[in-house]
Amino acid sequence: MIALSEFFQKLAAFFQDYGQLILVKSREHLELTLIAMLIACAIAVPLGIALARCRVRLLVNIVMGLVNVIQPVPSLALVALVMTLFILIKLNLGVPLPGTGMGVGVTALVAYALLPIVRNTFTGLRQVDPTVVEVATGMGMTRRQILIAVEMPLALPVIMAGVRIATVWTIGTATLVSLVGAGGLGTLIFQGLSTYDVGLILAGTLPAIALALVGDWMLGLLERWLTPSGLREPPMRG
């Protein structure tokens, strides 16, 4: 009993010390993730659609190859690379880009989140039963109507699975972009690491883990909710 009350005392003290900081940094973290995911979706979903409809196989391979190349780059290296790239562009071309801060961080996160979304949009659309598309064509739907009313709903579960994976990755990678001054929970972790402050380290890592788990869970719900009911109903009764 004594141990337990002691634990709660310590916990209360922990929140007293770090509560405010955790809230602020978690909010930054969420902002980074959300902005990055919105931009990534806005790029990746149309790109995936365009690739799925593209008849030139070489072009598809090239674009998919480019997107694939980003993935094996270690996330830390990618963050550093984006920063270097920004600075190089600024110095050589005179484009006023920031060398640090949120812009750099978000760019790295977006680059990282592209692949799962592009790939899943592409495969989701390609795996739609061609006879369904043909019958839709035969009934007089336009290409756009087929995409919106038939192909996208049928591909949505697969696309959402890609968004979900990308979001969890982004929440994780977002801890690294504090290194280029983009803020987020990573700030606390790196500060804690450099000053051997266990409390600070925990104040950064635990919320990051919680965010990843909760984000994954919520997107799971969203995925289920967005899956057209015809695809999740149990098989016929009787």
Place this chain on the structure above:
Amino acid sequence: MIVLDKVCKSYDGGRTFAVRDLSLEVRSGETLVLLGTSGSGKTTTMKMVNRLIEPTSGAILIEGRDVMAQDVIALRRSIGYSIQHIGLFPHMTVAENVGVVPRLLRWARRRTDERVDQLLGMVGLEPVDFRGRYPAQLSGGQRQRVGVARSLAADPPIVLMDEPFGALDPITREQLQNEFLELESEIRKTIVFVTHDVFEAVKMGDRVAVLDAGELQQLAPPQELVESPANEFVDHFLGQHRFQLSLLTRTIGSIVSELDASAPPPPSRPEVFLPARNSLIEALDLFKKTGRKSVPVYRGQACLGELAKADLLKAIAQVLGEAGSAA
């Protein structure tokens, strides 16, 4: 009326042809069956009517207008389309599936709903029960019924059907064929019906066009096709089924002289009767099922007389004798 005029389709710039110099007419209100093996060009021919495939040369006219000169989307919406794999949209309910073309045509919601219920009733699916179901919750036969209802949704004058009953077990298929014949006799559509099944062809078709290697071999009503094949290919294609086919293509109407019209007809169509367009085999089946000695024959609501079982058997023996001597 649909007119095909010297239609060719080649995928390799004219070295080989999927369809070659095909000329034929589909008369208004008739069911024309395109019969052939796979690779015969029957599906290609059908798909050229709603331009899912475009002809390499030649012309296809619907009511005198070249399909290639029409807006392809409007053209397709004016033609019903139903295929073997049914192609129901799995994410839409039965009602939504049937209502696709009416929605594309921007019908008022109420009109669409009423039409959907009417069509579901027509294909034997209780609307209250089935409207809200998804394709995954239907049996194969029920899905096919929805597919047929969907192709008729906007009341198109022309319906294209590509082996619409192909994926069903024999019993369900026969049931759906019969229901469709019954339905068809009421709605009188111009139907292009593709099949590889000789029995289905003679059963469903007013006329049958036999295709092989993209070329028309014979175009004739079922009975003529069976009794006087135009060439060796058609003869061979029908070959081993000759006896059965003769019985299937000879309708009750054709042995109408055997009917006993002396008895006064009952005031209304009774429960047990034979439609005049039924085949001798179907008549035999009815006798077997009911155990009766004679049944009344009807063409529509008109009574043609009583058919006695003994007379039917006599007619069958005669048909078999003729088919035997022809072979």
